[in-house]
Amino acid sequence: MAALANVLQLLVVIFFLAAPCGLSLLGVPGGRLAVENRPLAPVPPLAEAVLAPTRFGPDMAAHFRDAAPFRDHLIRANNRLRLALFGESPVPGVIVGRDGWLYYNLEHALDDYLNVMPLSEGDMAEMVRVQAARRDWLAARGIAYLIVFAPNKERVYPEHLPPGLRPLRPESRLSQIVPRLRAAGIDVLDLREAVIAGKAAGRAYMLTDTHWNGYGGLLGASALVAALARRFPAMEPLDPATYDLVVTDRPGGDLAEMLLLPDRWREPDVSARPRGASLTRPAAPGDYADPADHPERERVAYETDRKDWPRAVFFHDSFARAMQAHAAQRFSRSVFLWTHAFSPEIIEKERPDVVVLEVVERYLFALLVGNRAAPAAP
Known part of the structure; x- marks a missing residue:
């Protein structure tokens, strides 16, 4: 009897492992349904079996896990089942909130x-x-410096978080560092107040993504222009009231992708379209290497015909993507570089009037990122 049980157990395991491959050979589609935000494990070279045998086994197992037919189908089925039965997120990096909202739970966002x-x-x-x-290095060259903090999604929309989640201390890290920077004479734009005030006119963050949407980016750009206009009075206001908000149905954002459900958990995306013609045109990047060095984070440059407006260089993270096209409407030239690492070489080649460092709240430690090259003496 024990021998029969062992045989049956072995047959069940073989069937479980072979069934996906058998269905695939029969023509039943079992490919990838969504792209994860990581590279899939490749097939390890055979030479690794001889040169590094202790690594070859785990590497081959990782490849089979990623390449198994119907892998995504099974993960999606598990995710949908747990969401339907228990209302809980099957992925540690995603929090399922109320009213269809998803929140990010990595990089200490919560x-x-x-x-x-x-x-x-x-x-x-x-x-x-x-x-x-x-700031001092830039000031010696007549260049203004502004640090812009974009708030986390939870900070702007706490009302859709699961019940019981509320701050345990009265002061956030952002509330700690902003007054310290200002006391040192560093110009800081904290966008929490502007975005929270603006959400009464429209939803400023995506339901299924950790980022703000086009309208949220417009609120940030409007506050940025207002802050810089005090130093550059020729800059005209960027009024959100002169934009139309357009809602477009599209696949879910990065949090829905983490659940492998972007087609099921869709995003009613809110974009902001100016009523008048755009003032910007794409511009050629400068003669220097892109510091991001990433195909999805390429630098972007814009120009307008308003030579009385300042030239700007932005060092930023992903939150600037929804802001940059709006902000560029009020600069003679604006260059957006997806990095927090300050580059004196780029500054000297672009010769801007102002440098902006945009940092999302959860990336506060980007303030410690130094220079790509040591600043030369003025």
């Missing part, structure tokens, strides 16, 4: 909202030192 990770005095002192040195 910890930021709960205020459980305050900045130390040492961290804040070093952030101020790095940013003050950068």
Whole structure:
């Protein structure tokens, strides 16, 4: 009897492993349904079996896990089942909120909202030192410097989080560092107030993505232009009231993709379209290497005919994508570089009037990122 049970158990395992391959050979489609935000494990070279045998086995197993037929189908079925039965996220990096909202739970985004990770005095002192040195280097060349903080989604829309999630401390890390930077004479634009105030006129963040949408980017760009106009009075206001909000149904964003359900958990995306003609045109990038060095993070440059408006260089993260086309409407030339690493070489080649560092709230430690090259003496 024990021998029969062992045989049956072995047959079940063989059937489970062979069934997807058999269905695939019969022509039943079982390919990938969604692209994960990571490279799939490749087939390890055979030479690895001889040169690094302890690594060959795990590498081959990782490839089979990623390349197995119907892998995505099974993951999707599991995700949909857990969501339907328990209303819980099957992925640690995604929080299922209320009213169809999804929230990001990686890179300490939730910890930021709960205020459980305050900045130390040492961290804040070093952030101020790095940013003050950068400000001084630019000021010696007659260039203004502005740090722009974009708020996390949870900070703007806490009302859709699961019940019971609320800050455990009154002060966030962003609330700690903003006054320290300002006390050191560094110009800071904290977009929390502007975005929270603007959400009454339209939804500013995506339901299925960790980023703000086109309207949220417009709110950020409008506040940015207003802040810089105090130094560059020729800049005209960027009024969100002169834009139309357009809702477009499209596949879900990055959080829906993490669930492998972008086609099922769709996004009613809100974009902002100016009523008048755009003032910008694409411009050639400068004669220097793109610091992002990534096919999906290529630098972007715009120009307008308004030579009385300032030239700008932006160092930024992914949140600037929804902001850059709107902000570019008020600069004679604007260059957007997807990196937080300051590059004196690029500044000297672009010769901007202002440099903007955009940082989303959860990336506060980007304030510690130094220079790509040591600044030369003025």
